[in-house]
Every structure is written in structure tokens, then in C-alpha cells.
Amino acid sequence: MRALLLAVLSASLALPQVPHPEPGSLSVEGAVIDQLSGAPLAGARIVLSAIGPDRTLTYSDATGHFRFDGLQRGPHNLAVSRNGYLQASQLVDISSGQNPAHVRISLTPQAVIAGSVEDLDGFPVASASIIVLTRSPQGGLVSGSHGGISSDDRGRFRAAGLAHGSYYLHVEPGLAKNWDARYTDVYYPSALKFEDAEPIEVEAGRQLDGIAVRLRISAGVRVQGRVALPPGFAVLQNGARAQVMMATVGIPGFGRSTWVPLADDGSFTLNNVQPGKYRLEPSLPPPYSRGFTTGPAGVAEPNLQVGTTDISGIVLHVEDTMPLDLAGTLLFDAATKPCPVIVQLMQNRAVQGQTASLDDGSFALRNIPPGKYRLHATCIGGRARGVSARLGDADLPYGELELKGPNPGTLAISMSSVTVRVEGLIVDSAGQPAPGKYALFQAVKPGLDPVAMATAEASGHFAAALRPGEYRVWPAAELPASFWDGKDAPHGQLVTIVQGENPPLRLVIPAVPK
Amino acid sequence: MPTCRSGDFARPGRSVRKILLPLLGLSTAIYAQIVTLPSPQTGTVDGDVTDTVLHDPISGARVKLQAGERVLFTRCDATGRFQFQEVPLGDYAVSADQPGYLAASQLVRARLSADRTRIEVHLSLRPAAVIAGKVTDSAGVPMEGVAIDLLTLPMPPSRTVPGTRHLVAVASASTNDLGEYRFARLSPGSYYLIAHPRPHFDDTDETERITYYPRALHAASAKPVAVAVGQELPNIDIQLIRQAGVRISGRVVQPADAPRSRPFLVNTDVFARLQDASQPDDARLPVSVVNGAFELQNFLPGQYVVEAVTRDQADFGHPRILLAGYRTVEVGEKDIDGVEIAMKPPFDIQGAVVFDEHCPAVPVSIRAEVSSRFATMPPPVTSAASGEFTLPSLIPGRYKLAIRPQPAVTTANFQYSVASAKLGEREISQNGFELTGQPAGVLHIFMACSAKPAPREVVR
Numbered sequence: 012m013r014a015l016l017l018a019v020l021s022a023s024l025a026l027p028q029v030p031h032p033e034p035g036s037l038s039v040e041g042a043v044i045d046q047l048s049g050a051p052l053a054g055a056r057i058v059l060s061a062i063g064p065d066r067t068l069t070y071s072d073a074t075g076h077f078r079f080d081g082l083q084r085g086p087h088n089l090a091v092s093r094n095g096y097l098q099a100s101q102l103v104d105i106s107s108g109q110n111p112a113h114v115r116i117s118l119t120p121q122a123v124i125a126g127s128v129e130d131l132d133g134f135p136v137a138s139a140s141i142i143v144l145t146r147s148p149q150g151g152l153v154s155g156s157h158g159g160i161s162s163d164d165r166g167r168f169r170a171a172g173l174a175h176g177s178y179y180l181h182v183e184p185g186l187a188k189n190w191d192a193r194y195t196d197v198y199y200p201s202a203l204k205f206e207d208a209e210p211i212e213v214e215a216g217r218q219l220d221g222i223a224v225r226l227r228i229s230a231g232v233r234v235q236g237r238v239a240l241p242p243g244f245a246v247l248q249n250g251a252r253a254q255v256m257m258a259t260v261g262i263p264g265f266g267r268s269t270w271v272p273l274a275d276d277g278s279f280t281l282n283n284v285q286p287g288k289y290r291l292e293p294s295l296p297p298p299y300s301r302g303f304t305t306g307p308a309g310v311a312e313p314n315l316q317v318g319t320t321d322i323s324g325i326v327l328h329v330e331d332t333m334p335l336d337l338a339g340t341l342l343f344d345a346a347t348k349p350c351p352v353i354v355q356l357m358q359n360r361a362v363q364g365q366t367a368s369l370d371d372g373s374f375a376l377r378n379i380p381p382g383k384y385r386l387h388a389t390c391i392g393g394r395a396r397g398v399s400a401r402l403g404d405a406d407l408p409y410g411e412l413e414l415k416g417p418n419p420g421t422l423a424i425s426m427s428s429v430t431v432r433v434e435g436l437i438v439d440s441a442g443q444p445a446p447g448k449y450a451l452f453q454a455v456k457p458g459l460d461p462v463a464m465a466t467a468e469a470s471g472h473f474a475a476a477l478r479p480g481e482y483r484v485w486p487a488a489e490l491p492a493s494f495w496d497g498k499d500a501p502h503g504q505l506v507t508i509v510q511g512e513n514p515p516l517r518l519v520i521p522a523v524p525k
Numbered sequence: 526m527p528t529c530r531s532g533d534f535a536r537p538g539r540s541v542r543k544i545l546l547p548l549l550g551l552s553t554a555i556y557a558q559i560v561t562l563p564s565p566q567t568g569t570v571d572g573d574v575t576d577t578v579l580h581d582p583i584s585g586a587r588v589k590l591q592a593g594e595r596v597l598f599t600r601c602d603a604t605g606r607f608q609f610q611e612v613p614l615g616d617y618a619v620s621a622d623q624p625g626y627l628a629a630s631q632l633v634r635a636r637l638s639a640d641r642t643r644i645e646v647h648l649s650l651r652p653a654a655v656i657a658g659k660v661t662d663s664a665g666v667p668m669e670g671v672a673i674d675l676l677t678l679p680m681p682p683s684r685t686v687p688g689t690r691h692l693v694a695v696a697s698a699s700t701n702d703l704g705e706y707r708f709a710r711l712s713p714g715s716y717y718l719i720a721h722p723r724p725h726f727d728d729t730d731e732t733e734r735i736t737y738y739p740r741a742l743h744a745a746s747a748k749p750v751a752v753a754v755g756q757e758l759p760n761i762d763i764q765l766i767r768q769a770g771v772r773i774s775g776r777v778v779q780p781a782d783a784p785r786s787r788p789f790l791v792n793t794d795v796f797a798r799l800q801d802a803s804q805p806d807d808a809r810l811p812v813s814v815v816n817g818a819f820e821l822q823n824f825l826p827g828q829y830v831v832e833a834v835t836r837d838q839a840d841f842g843h844p845r846i847l848l849a850g851y852r853t854v855e856v857g858e859k860d861i862d863g864v865e866i867a868m869k870p871p872f873d874i875q876g877a878v879v880f881d882e883h884c885p886a887v888p889v890s891i892r893a894e895v896s897s898r899f900a901t902m903p904p905p906v907t908s909a910a911s912g913e914f915t916l917p918s919l920i921p922g923r924y925k926l927a928i929r930p931q932p933a934v935t936t937a938n939f940q941y942s943v944a945s946a947k948l949g950e951r952e953i954s955q956n957g958f959e960l961t962g963q964p965a966g967v968l969h970i971f972m973a974c975s976a977k978p979a980p981r982e983v984v985r
Contacts, residue, residue, distance in 0.1 A: 054664060054666050068731065094666060094667055094668070094669055094702060094704075095702065121702070123702070132587055132600070134587070134622070134623075134624055135624055137709070137710070163707050163709060164624070164625075164653070164655070164707070164709030164710055165624075165709075169701050169702070169703075171669075171701060171702035171703075172669075172702060186628065189628070190587075190589065190622055191589075191596070191598065192596075364838055364839065365792070365838050365839070366837075366838065366839030374839070375839060376839050377839060
């Protein structure tokens with residue numbers, strides 16, 4: 012698989028691959044070592060995956076070695092985990108050039124923060140949930156640990172799997188709140204506000220014990236308001252009660268939410284609200300919303316400043332967001348044989364709904380919650396893909412579709428199987444071939460699949476299949492996750508791909524500045 | 526007697542007087558009137574906290590006195606005694622708390638009234654038991670993120686059939702990076718433990734299996750852990766069993782009249798589950814069918830049901846089942862290939878309720894419950910006056926019927942029961958029946974009845 016196109020990849024996210032892929036004749040072998048000591052690591056779990064859902068698992072042996080056989084050429088990912096170490100993954104380009112391919116994976120020993128939570132009586136606090144926060148490179152706060160951590164009956168907690176760094180602990184009062192409802196969230200060691208939190212520094216392979224968190228009492232204030240409900244709207248629908256969500260804002264990258272049910276008249280009361288900035292949103296039961304996938308169907312109070320006095324009289328409004336139906340049609344260009352097409356609406360790369368077209372090229376999707384979607388169309392058993400789309404008389408760049416009721420208009424998808432083979436070479440700044448690196452293409456006029464990529468082989472050569480048109484093309488050592496959105500800042504050279512012959516491309520990976 | 530009083534509780538009895546004085550413009554006449562009210566406004570609650578088992582006082586226990594939003598706190602002294610003074614009159618709930626004891630194991634009501642301004646409360650706390658241990662893989666390496674369920678036999682214990690113990694989960698936990706888990710604040714009793722190595726089972730070559738304490742694949746060979754009041758069992762370790770499974774693969778066979786370009790190609794899912802629903806199953810996800818073929822990996826020996834559905838995913842709200850089918854497969858030591866699942870569209874069953882001659886006909890509600898990963902519980906249907914009913918949109922599967930006369934009927938003079946049921950000529954047992962497709966005959970439900978005992982005349 013030398014060139015991968017977005018449609019192929021997106022189809023593989025949504026659709027399974029054909030079972031029983033032909034086993035190849037290539038292998039990869041390697042060793043897993045401790046990054047600090049260099050010692051071999053036995054019993055590491057290694058999951059090998061290629062493009063698609065198929066995965067193979069093995070464990071490193073007593074000498075830290077492992078091997079996978081029967082592989083086909085192409086990029087493979089090795090995900091390596093072992094107790095007491097941070098997870099690592101490594102991309103290997105498997106080709107016939109060097110067989111077996113050799114990899115050496117060094118795992119970084121984890122850091123651990125352990126301690127206990129106690130309340131104002133000095134009693135241990137059970138079931139206090141601890142969130143380990145760290146600064147992201149962008150300056151926001153992100154969770155630094157995986158999974159939930161909570162204190163046991165002795166108040167003890169243990170945050171493992173941490174990388175070397177500086178951490179803050181956010182602690183929720185757990186069972187202490189059952190004893191006294193005024194117990195509130197604190198930051199280590201005993202701070203009500205993040206500004207007063209103390210960072211904890213840990214090094215790789217070190218365990219920091221005895222981190223003592225002491226809870227605090229703070230009554231907070233009461234926030235009251237109501238949701239202005241649409242006419243005929245019942246607060247209780249099919250056993251589900253409409254709610255109001257209150258989420259923290261202003262702590263970058265780290266949000267927490269609570270929900271309170273609405274009273275029958277649409278009013279709500281939030282107790283024990285601590286000072287800070289919050290966002291309030293109505294959260295309504297179906298058919299008005301579809302849980303968190305499309306978000307609440309209301310209008311938010313985006314920036315509620317809570318101080319030391321009670322707040323009342325907040326009014327939240329609700330938009331009518333009944334689900335809607337969408338009818339569509341397919342347009343095949345002259346060079347493309349009509350075929351049945353899977354039409355998919357995606358959100359956050361997850362398929363929300365899909366259908367296949369009928370023989371006359373029409374299709375219909377029903378009961379779609381209003382919202383923003385991304386459209387994909389792929390031929391079943393053929394090469395044609397959706398290249399552009401119109402809703403009513405509006406073009407849909409990037410296949411982005413915003414659906415609002417009740418009559419969204421007809422969705423027309425243009426299908427084409429026309430692609431052109433474009434070849435090229437990726438070299439490093441010294442002019443040497445750069446195997447395993449990527450050629451990334453971004454369409455100047457974005458359609459349903461605005462990007463394409465190809466991987467360089469051992470010789471540095473690549474080949475991509477592109478539709479005719481204008482592209483930006485650039486080489487990259489890694490594939491940014493945001494690339495598939497097609498909205499990364501375009502860089503690199505401008506090329507025009509025409510039907511027929513195209514001159515080979517030469518892409519130079521710039522030297523990494525020291 | 527030494528007492529401990531909460532520092533942060535407002536004492537309305539005292540503060541009311543302080544506020545009233547300036548508010549009332551120093552009217553000594555009125556002030557005097559208030560202080561000479563005949564009934565006192567506050568009272569005293571005192572008592573002690575002891576250990577339920579040892580009957581020893583629990584020194585340092587904390588005590589809470591609560592009436593709605595009004596909450597008072599105090600701590601016990603070295604002799605386990607506490608006292609709340611100047612408590613506004615009212616109804617209170619008193620509870621105590623101490624590490625190592627069950628939370629809120631006792632809640633005592635206390636009422637302070639003008640007639641009774643001093644109340645003595647005796648609270649006792651039950652020492653909590655702990656079960657803790659470590660989970661290792663088959664090589665003895667501690668495993669992180671293993672989900673552990675703590676199970677008990679339901680009370681009262683139901684009849685147990687060997688190999689199919691019906692256990693219920695009372696708590697769950699997850700192992701930390703050292704493989705440790707801990708269940709605290711337990712009541713004394715006998716518990717089973719089951720470890721799920723990876724909460725989200727993927728169909729790679731995963732071979733660590735769901736394992737009962739101490740090292741068993743099945744509930745029948747699991748050993749219970751008995752824990753006494755206040756006992757801590759710290760070394761209840763579980764070593765996971767590693768055992769490779771086999772493949773189940775095959776095809777789904779669409780009906781001959783299924784149109785090609787309908788969504789059938791994309792939306793068919795297959796799932797295999799143990800037929801014995803009392804056995805724990807791996808947390809697997811359904812697998813999609815591609816070009817009519819499916820492949821499911823890594824199954825341990827046992828009797829499985831392999832089921833498939835094709836859904837109409839064009840409908841965001843309620844993906845309708847268009848086709849469904851299933852096969853029962855006996856999994857042993859070898860891969861099983863070539864399993865063919867015949868897909869059928871949902872079908873209706875016509876039925877009739879037939880009453881014994883002497884029983885008046887009444888409406889009866891009938892629900893056909895199918896055991897399937899893909900089906901949702903259908904609403905019951907009610908028989909018409911003629912006794913006829915239709916069970917709509919059934920998919921192939923193993924069914925049980927839930928049959929009950931309408932609630933209003935229970936006021937009549939007869940008690941109804943199901944005598945028997947027949948589908949076509951086939952007798953239907955209480956254990957359920959298989960439906961592989963549209964059955965040939967009508968579903969007959971035969972109802973018997975017995976006269977309710979007539980209300981006896983009261984003899985004067």
C-alpha cells in the first residue's frame with residue numbers, strides 16, 4: 012500500500028476490512044529496554060497494527076526481544092506497554108528493502124504521586140476523586156494521568172503512569188460530602204482556587220509519597236433561574252427530565268460539569284456553587300437533543316461570574332431542534348460508472364448515521380439531530396468517491412454540512428472515479444532519500460476529501476492517486492492528527508495536477524533547527 | 526462530663542435575643558416578655574457511641590445532628606460520650622462516623638420538644654470488613670486496570686444448580702499499577718471475586734481470561750471468601766488464567782429477494798455470546814460483516830449463540846432491524862469455520878388466547894422476550910375481546926413468553942393461570958422456544974382459572 016487516500020482511510024474507520032487479509036512474507040523484530048538503565052524489559056505487551064482494524068499482540072521475552080512475522084509492506088504501528096512504564100508507540104515502515112525490520116523501543120519508567128486525603132476532623136476521606144493536572148504546551152491544563160483515581164477507605168490514593176513533570180492535584184470531596192455537604196473541591200495542598208495550588212514535581216522512575224491533601228469547607232452560593240421552554244414542551248419526556256448543565260470556564264483545558272434537573276415549571280437551583288466563572292446550558296431529552304453527541308439544544312449563558320452572593324433570575328432560552336429528514340441524489344461524472352454509494356454523516360470522525368443509495372441514485376437519511384456534520388460518500392465495490400456536494404444551492408466545502416430544520420433542501424453529491432497517478436521523491440536537507448516520510452497534499456479548493464497523503468518507500472519515492480486540480484504539497488516526518496480535517500495552514504509548493512502525465516515532484520524535508 | 530461542641534453552628538436561641546434587642550427599639554417591656562416565655566426554646570441531646578460487636582465506647586467518633594438544612598456536629602470524648610447543647614427544638618436524625626466502621630450504619634431519630642428538652646441517644650457502629658489483594662497475569666506480573674467485581678449469592682439464597690451459580694455484584698473496583706485492589710467497609714459475609722482483565726475486550730490475541738478467585742474460569746469452581754465482622758483479609762490474590770481461544774467464522778446468507786443496493790451491504794453486525802447467560806462474557810463488541818463474511822476471534826470452549834442483524838442506519842433515531850438470524854455453535858478446541866446464518870426479515874405471529882369453558886374471557890397482556898444482543902425489550906401486546914393478538918416484528922431467536930391477565934381483572938372472581946401454550950402443533954415449555962423464522966401455525970395460549978374464595982360472611 013504505497014499511497015493512501017483519505018477516502019480509503021475514512022472508509023476504513025467506518026467500515027471493517029475484508030477478513031482474512033493475505034499474509035505477507037515480511038517481518039519486524041526488536042527489543043524493549045528501560046530508557047534510564049538500558050536493561051532489557053521482559054513481558055512488555057506489544058500490539059502491532061497496520062491501517063485497518065486488524066491487530067496482532069505479542070509479549071517481549073526474557074531478553075526483551077519480540078518478533079512479528081507474516082507482514083505485508085507498508086506503515087505499521089507498534090504500541091508498547093508494560094507495568095511501571097509509560098506507554099510508547101513507534102511507526103515502522105515495513106518494506107522488502109530490509110527484512111526483517113529492526114526496532115529498538117525504550118520505555119520511560121513512570122513517576123508516581125501517592126498520598127492521602129483527610130477532612131477537617133483529620134478523618135481519612137474515602138472515594139475522593141483525584142484529577143492530576145499538568146500544563147499543556149499551549150498553556151492550558153490537561154489531565155496528566157489516565158483513568159480515574161480515587162482514595163480508598165484509608166484516604167490513600169496513588170497516581171501512577173506519570174511522565175516526568177510538574178503536576179497539580181484537583182481533589183473532589185468524595186464521601187466527606189456525605190458527612191458535611193459544605194466540603195468542596197480543593198487543589199493540593201488545601202487551596203480553594205487554582206491560583207493557590209502548589210505544583211508537585213516528579214522525576215521519571217521516582218515515587219513521591221506522603222502527599223497530604225486536606226479538604227476545606229466552603230458553603231458557596233445559590234444560583235437560581237429558569238429555562239424558557241418552547242410551547243408544548245414537557246420537562247419530563249419518556250422518563251427523561253430536562254436538565255441544566257453548569258460547566259466551569261476560565262481554567263483553560265480543564266472543564267468540569269454538573270447537571271441539575273429542571274422543576275416542572277422550568278426553574279432550577281444550583282447549591283454550593285463556588286466562586287468562579289461558569290457556563291450554563293439547558294440539556295434537553297430526546298427528541299430535542301441526542302445526548303452529548305450534538306450538544307444541548309439550547310442557548311447558553313456563556314460566562315456567569317459567581318462571587319460571594321446568591322444569584323437569581325437567570326433565563327436560558329431553548330431553540331427548537333426537532334430532528335429532520337434529508338433527501339439526496341448522486342451525480343456521476345461522464346467517466347464514472349454509477350454504483351451504489353454509502354453516504355455517511357460524521358461528527359468528530361465518528362459515523363452518526365449512514366445509508367446506501369438506491370438504484371436510481373437517490374438516498375434518504377431520517378431523524379437527524381440538527382447540527383454540524385461532515386459528509387462522506389464512497390462507492391460500494393468501486394473506485395468512485397464523493398468529490399463535492401451541494402445542499403440546496405450552497406456548495407459544501409470540506410463536505411461540511413450544517414443542518415437546520417425543518418426543510419434543509421436536497422443534498423446533491425458529485426461522484427467521480429477519475430484519479431491521476433502522481434509520483435515523486437522525498438529527500439532530507441542533505442539530499443538523501445527519506446523513507447517512511449509523508450507527502451501531504453491539500454486541495455486549494457476543498458471538496459469532500461480535501462487532503463491526500465503518500466508514504467515514501469526505502470528509495471524515497473512515493474506515488475499518490477489524486478483528482479485533477481490545484482494542491483499544496485509538502486513533506487512531513489509525522490502525520491499530524493489534524494491533517495485529515497484539511498484545515499492545517501497550507502504550506503509547501505503549489506502544484507496543478509492535470510489528467511494524463513504530471514512531472515515528478517521533489518520534496519525536501521527542511522533541516523531541524525538546532 | 527467533658528463535652529465537645531461544634532464551633533461553627535449558629536445558636537439561634539442566643540442570637541435571637543441579641544438581634545431582637547436593637548430591633549425592638551430597646552423596649553424593655555417587650556424584651557422582658559420574650560425572656561419570660563414559659564417554654565424553653567432549646568434543649569440538649571447527649572449520648573454515646575459504641576462498637577456493635579465489642580460494646581466498647583468509640584472515642585473520637587464524630588456525631589451529626591441534622592434537621593433539614595440545619596446540621597450540628599460534635600465529637601465524642603475519650604469515653605465515647607457526646608453532648609449537643611442549646612439545640613433548637615425539632616426533629617433530628619443523629620448519626621455517627623468513625624474510620625473503620627460502616628458508614629451511616631445507624632441513624633437514630635430524636636425529637637426535642639418543650640416537654641422533653643433533654644434526650645439521651647445511644648448509637649452503635651458496626652466494624653467494617655476489608656477484602657484486598659493483588660491481581661497478576663499468568664506469568665505472575667501485576668496487572669493494572671483489571672476490573673474486579675465483588676459478588677454474593679442473593680438473599681434469600683435461591684436454589685443453586687451446579688455450574689450455574691447466580692451471583693450478584695455488590696461492588697466493583699479496579700487494580701492500580703501495582704495490581705492492587707481493595708474492597709472496604711464490607712458487611713461480614715461470604716463473597717466471590719471475579720477479575721475482568723481488560724474491561725474492553727478487543728479481538729486481538731488477548732489470552733488473559735476472566736478469572737474467578739482464586740484461579741477458576743467458571744463460577745462452579747470458584748471459592749468463596751468468608752470475612753468476619755471487622756476482619757481485614759489483605760491477601761486475596763487472583764492469578765489470571767491465560768488460555769488461547771478459537772475462531773468462529775462464516776457467512777450471513779441474505780434472503781433471495783433482498784435487493785442489492787439496499788443498505789444490507791454495510792450495516793450487518795455479528796455477535797457471539799455464551800448461551801448460558803449466568804456465565805460472565807468478555808466485553809466484546811459486535812463485528813461488522815463484510816461482503817457477507819464474518820470472523821470472530823478468540824473464543825473459549827462452550828456453547829455459543831452467534832447472532833446477526835442488518836439494520837437500517839439511515840434512520841438516526843431508531844435503527845430498524847431489517848434482517849436477523851442466529852446459529853448455535855458448540856466451540857471446542859478447534860477453529861469453527863463455515864457457520865452460515867440465514868437472515869430473515871422480521872415477522873409477525875398471529876395468536877389467540879383460549880379460555881377454559883367455565884372461565885370468562887378477559888384481556889391478557891403478552892410479551893415475547895428474545896435473548897439477543899441486538900433486540901430491545903418489546904412492549905407487551907394485549908389480546909382483543911375475541912382473544913386474538915399479534916406479536917409484531919419478531920426476529921429469529923430463543924423466546925420466552927411473559928403472559929399476564931390485565932391488572933383490572935384481578936378484581937374479578939377468578940384467578941387466571943396459563944395452562945399451556947402451543948405454536949402450531951408444537952408445545953411451548955416454560956423454558957422458552959426457538960423461532961428460526963415465520964412459524965407455520967398460530968400461537969395458542971390456554972388459560973385456566975380458579976374461583977377466588979368468596980368473602981366469608983361475618984358471624985355476629
